[in-house]
Amino acid sequence: MADNTTDDRPEVLVVRDLVKHYRVHGGTVRSVDGVNLTIHRGEIVGLVGESGSGKSTIGKMVVSLIKPTAGEVEIDGVAMSKLSRRRLRRLRKRFNIVFQDPGSSINPRGTVGSAIAEPLRIHRIVPSAKVEERVHELLEQVGLRPDTAARFPHELSGGQRQRVSLARALAAGPDLLVADEPTSALDVSVQASVLNLIADLQKDLGFACLFISHDLSAIEYLADRIAVMYLGRIVEVSDRRDLFERPLHPYADVLLAAAPLADPVEQRERERIPLRGEIPSPMDPPSGCHFHPRCPLATELCRTTAPELRTVTRDSGRTSEVACHLVADDGTRPPLPVASAVA
Numbered sequence: 347m348a349d350n351t352t353d354d355r356p357e358v359l360v361v362r363d364l365v366k367h368y369r370v371h372g373g374t375v376r377s378v379d380g381v382n383l384t385i386h387r388g389e390i391v392g393l394v395g396e397s398g399s400g401k402s403t404i405g406k407m408v409v410s411l412i413k414p415t416a417g418e419v420e421i422d423g424v425a426m427s428k429l430s431r432r433r434l435r436r437l438r439k440r441f442n443i444v445f446q447d448p449g450s451s452i453n454p455r456g457t458v459g460s461a462i463a464e465p466l467r468i469h470r471i472v473p474s475a476k477v478e479e480r481v482h483e484l485l486e487q488v489g490l491r492p493d494t495a496a497r498f499p500h501e502l503s504g505g506q507r508q509r510v511s512l513a514r515a516l517a518a519g520p521d522l523l524v525a526d527e528p529t530s531a532l533d534v535s536v537q538a539s540v541l542n543l544i545a546d547l548q549k550d551l552g553f554a555c556l557f558i559s560h561d562l563s564a565i566e567y568l569a570d571r572i573a574v575m576y577l578g579r580i581v582e583v584s585d586r587r588d589l590f591e592r593p594l595h596p597y598a599d600v601l602l603a604a605a606p607l608a609d610p611v612e613q614r615e616r617e618r619i620p621l622r623g624e625i626p627s628p629m630d631p632p633s634g635c636h637f638h639p640r641c642p643l644a645t646e647l648c649r650t651t652a653p654e655l656r657t658v659t660r661d662s663g664r665t666s667e668v669a670c671h672l673v674a675d676d677g678t679r680p681p682l683p684v685a686s687a688v689a
């Protein structure tokens with residue numbers, strides 16, 4: 347069910363039928379509406395989708411910052427909902443999250459060193475006498491000088507602060523790192539260096555990573571597999587190479603076609619796929635397939651019946667998971683009409 351990949355490394359994260367609904371004035375926001383996802387040891391899975399599709403809500407449920415309305419998060423085979431507060435606190439060293447805004451996880455009044463030392467002390471990772479030395483090592487690991495430990499967060503640049511929050515998140519040696527738009531708040535010029543750093547750290551330390559972003563080029567650079575979200579649901583999970591070669595879900599197709607290409611010539615020649623309307627509200631999601639009001643291929647079945655996320659085998663030999671009535675088991679589907687053909 348949740349795991350349809352051919353990856354035989356142990357599963358670090360298994361998310362089963364995860365739901366988060368918020369009761370608000372005037373109704374219910376269906377932020378996450380039945381999500382299944384697996385991440386294996388040492389794997390980076392990218393989670394991509396438009397603003398409001400539910401990416402951060404999944405990330406926060408994965409690291410137990412918020413409670414699911416239904417469903418389960420398992421980390422290293424342990425179901426989070428069944429843990430007592432005490433055991434959860436002990437297990438916290440196994441997973442961590444970095445946010446877009448590093449300020450939110452670092453106390454502005456404390457030094458950089460004290461921010462990184464905190465998880466080392468809480469989880470008793472090293473003896474007290476060794477904490478300072480370990481803080482210096484961690485700073486070097488994220489490309490900062492050891493004397494940064496004595497400085498205050500406001501004295502650092504955005505890129506340096508994000509490096510500090512990575513050092514802090516990785517201090518306890520987690521098996522799983524959730525990175526929620528870690529580079530979106532940074533200047534374009536430093537985004538690449540922070541992405542490089544995450545890639546290098548992941549190679550050296552081997553943690554699994556859920557990398558959340560709406561930036562497709564960042565996702566393409568980092569992720570082994572990519573999950574595409576639309577309005578609270580995952581609509582496709584594919585190997586990175588397969589997704590960029592041939593997205594199966596019509597929404598994934600449209601999303602990729604809308605992303606700017608590095609090559610301006612390719613950009614001009616690319617066929618544009620028309621996308622009707624705005625992303626609907628998660629307070630009142632469309633019936634059946636959530637994408638049907640905007641999908642150029644929608645049929646009556648799409649309006650009435652939600653497609654399940656199911657496994658198909660591509661001609662690459664790899665499998666994908668896709669939730670679309672029109673994708674056949676061999677990974678084929680009718681092409682989308684291009685703008686020129688419609689106009």
Ligand SMILES: Nc1ncnc2c1ncn2[C@@H]1O[C@H](COP(=O)(O)OP(=O)(O)OP(=O)(O)O)[C@@H](O)[C@H]1O
Nearest residue numbers: 368375377396397398399400401402403404560628
């Ligand atoms: N505490 C809350 N109460 C009510 N609605 C919420 C709450 N938190 C999130 N939502 C709603 O849930 C939906 C999903 O939000 P979420 O932050 O997960 O989206 P996202 O994909 O991370 O978007 P972005 O790309 O803008 O970060 C949105 O419609 C949001 O308004």
Ligand code: SF4
Nearest residue numbers: 635638641648670671
């Ligand atoms: S299920 Fe139907 S509406 Fe949904 S993406 Fe597939 S073709 Fe489009």
Ligand SMILES: [Mg+2]
Nearest residue numbers: 401402403526
């Ligand atoms: Mg978000």
